[in-house]
Amino acid sequence: MSGRELPLEGCISARETALVDGLKRWVAIPSISTDPARTADVIASAEFLHDYAISCGLSRAEIWETEGHPAVFAERTEDPALPTVLVYGHHDVQPVDPLEEWEAAPFQALERDGKLLGRGTADDKGHILMHLEAIRGILDARGRLPVNIKLIAEGEEEDGSEHFEELVVRHRDRLAADVVVISDTGMLAEDLPGLTVGLRGMAYWEVTVTTSSTDLHSGVYGGAVLNPIAVLAELLAGLHDGMGHITVPGFYDRVRELTSDERAELAAVPFDESGFLRDVGATAGGEGGYSVMERRTIRPTLELCGIWGGYQGPGAKTVIPARASAKLSSRLVPDQLADDITRLVGEHLRRAAPPGAEVDFSLIHDGRWVLTPSRHPAVDAAAAALTKVWGRETVFIREGGSIPPVATLADQLGAPCVLLGVGLPDDRIHAPNERVVLNQLFKGMQAVGLLWDRYAELGRSGLRG
């Protein structure tokens, strides 16, 4: 360490303006990975991040090509004897439709009431810049980092991370770390620091029902032929019983039921059930016998994400379409296997369809659930950092969402994964009017500053748990 150190907290705070400014510029690049028309934007987003990482003091940055969209890798090695932290995030974003429901243009980030509104502000560009600007702040204060840092930001997380496992296998040595910090999650409330220790897995499918070789006139054929929308509606309606249980035979076979102690622990987490629903104007639904918190975290789901068929324009078209389709997905919990569930749901839909209706069922992508040990020193240190910055005891939470790359990193690198995110339930990620609460990012930067020091104290051996 050379020269006099400046106070860490002040130097990190000094980066807040830069973070907001950088995030606005990055949000302006519409890196929608599921939309083939946005391929160039995802590349531009990778290039933006590459340059940003260098500007924040990482000593080397690379764009890693994949068969799909590129990832960005950056690193700064201070000393091989120090622990190495791999930070994971993603630089791609969700589509923005329905566009008409946005209060502002989704790619022109709007700052308002301490929030920044725009696609990717919370999920996940804000989190990546939180890390990079914290690094810049630490370097401004001390000229060096207490740990070695690596960053991997993939470009396909919102499109199923299709090439991520291959990328991690290919670059396993470059990615090697003592701990992986994933920043793509959230907390339950602004005043309640939380650390995610469980994520649901997922499988996402498309189903198409075809009942004729051409669209038909609803007068000439109506009443006398199978209607693919009616068949699809019947199939989808039949996926749940009156109690909200999923009817697919075998669906729950491998679901690990929580002990009553575990359920009590989950119930003790402060969670404003009615506020959670009220904020988004939603009504409770789902599986009988479980709380809202349990339904969204420890129970598997089978949700309909999209549906289409026939005429959708203004006025009337008196048609019986040839086919109708839906997108559906399951959130999976320990110990469900995505392959099993895909097979079971596909078989069930095919079996339930009437003769003459052709059912095409295909997997779009899947990913394993994750459970991280909640008494691991790497996790405890992160909880302590949050507690210190937020001034309140950190709760361990289970998230309803899925981050398939977490399982990939855990499996391939053999390092503990810590899920450190500052999102909030009403950030509207994946929906119109996504926003991030800027103070969450600012506090997150401070927590990261504390955490790297704590990891340095634990040392490589202490981090092994």
Place this chain on the structure above:
Amino acid sequence: MSGRELPLEGCISARETALVDGLKRWVAIPSISTDPARTADVIASAEFLHDYAISCGLSRAEIWETEGHPAVFAERTEDPALPTVLVYGHHDVQPVDPLEEWEAAPFQALERDGKLLGRGTADDKGHILMHLEAIRGILDARGRLPVNIKLIAEGEEEDGSEHFEELVVRHRDRLAADVVVISDTGMLAEDLPGLTVGLRGMAYWEVTVTTSSTDLHSGVYGGAVLNPIAVLAELLAGLHDGMGHITVPGFYDRVRELTSDERAELAAVPFDESGFLRDVGATAGGEGGYSVMERRTIRPTLELCGIWGGYQGPGAKTVIPARASAKLSSRLVPDQLADDITRLVGEHLRRAAPPGAEVDFSLIHDGRWVLTPSRHPAVDAAAAALTKVWGRETVFIREGGSIPPVATLADQLGAPCVLLGVGLPDDRIHAPNERVVLNQLFKGMQAVGLLWDRYAELGRSGLRG
């Protein structure tokens, strides 16, 4: 009558080339009445028809504006003592989506194997030109018509004929006729002349289910909230029972059951049930206890014409949408009332929805069913004309489709309506690859030539029946 007459049949045949050429040019005008972006095309179509009518020898033509799209009126009065025939058709066409399923551009009519493929070739531009070119042929042969002819072609038939009744009321004196000939129907097969004596009515609705005020992330909220696609699927699936009967209470209350004699008569009509389905790759569906022919003609239906909600793009979007919608419509039979049915279906859907799901249900348009007397002299004369040209006994058929203006004309003008059309079941009207069999139009021209002579023989009093 002045000068020497030429043979009628030959002079009408001589117009075949002109008919095909004119139809190609008219099809090139995409007069889609349901699409606001096509307003100028519907106007262009009206102007085309206006000029075409004059070129075929009608002595006066006018474009009649409405609050929506314009209609075209044309007439030729030979002698007030002669019977006056009002011919009805429509110059607007259906939308063309899904565009990718067309074998050729829908507005560049393609002649192939004696058929003309293109939107509007059969429904209904071909029929209108069949009349106009027949008039031209008769005039070429004789220099005058045996009856007075009026033509009314509306521009909103495919959009619910919203302003047609108002138009007919306004111009009742101009439209007055001894018989109305509607040419917007078809036959059961190319070698089986048929005359339609019954049409189903219809009511067309849109329903939207809203379950939250914003789209939601399927991980964060999945399993814990109402899903509007699931609610909609449940509502739609619940509209029919396992036997295909419609479950809406009161739906069948006013349905007039056919006598066993009437059913036997319908069963005697030559109808290739399996060919009818096979031609379009469809599977029989619908109401138990009735034949395919009965299901599509004398039984009411409740069909789904379109559905949409959530993500429909490529790949995956893990979203629970805020709302989902469907277009649905009923074909109505004697003595159902469209107003009643709209009320019953709307009440049923609202009642069946779970608390927290908001159901918006709105009527797009409706129209009454029609039954014409099958032993009326005006109908018998039409049957005789078809029998003569086709060389086989004409059958009286009931159609599954709806032509709301028929009821309007019958009610407002107090004249008998004859449904004389030469379409075929696999003309794919309202669907991709609409086509017309040219020989049907050519034979139709000859039948019209014979029919006007027969109406002249019957005279005004004889046509009253």
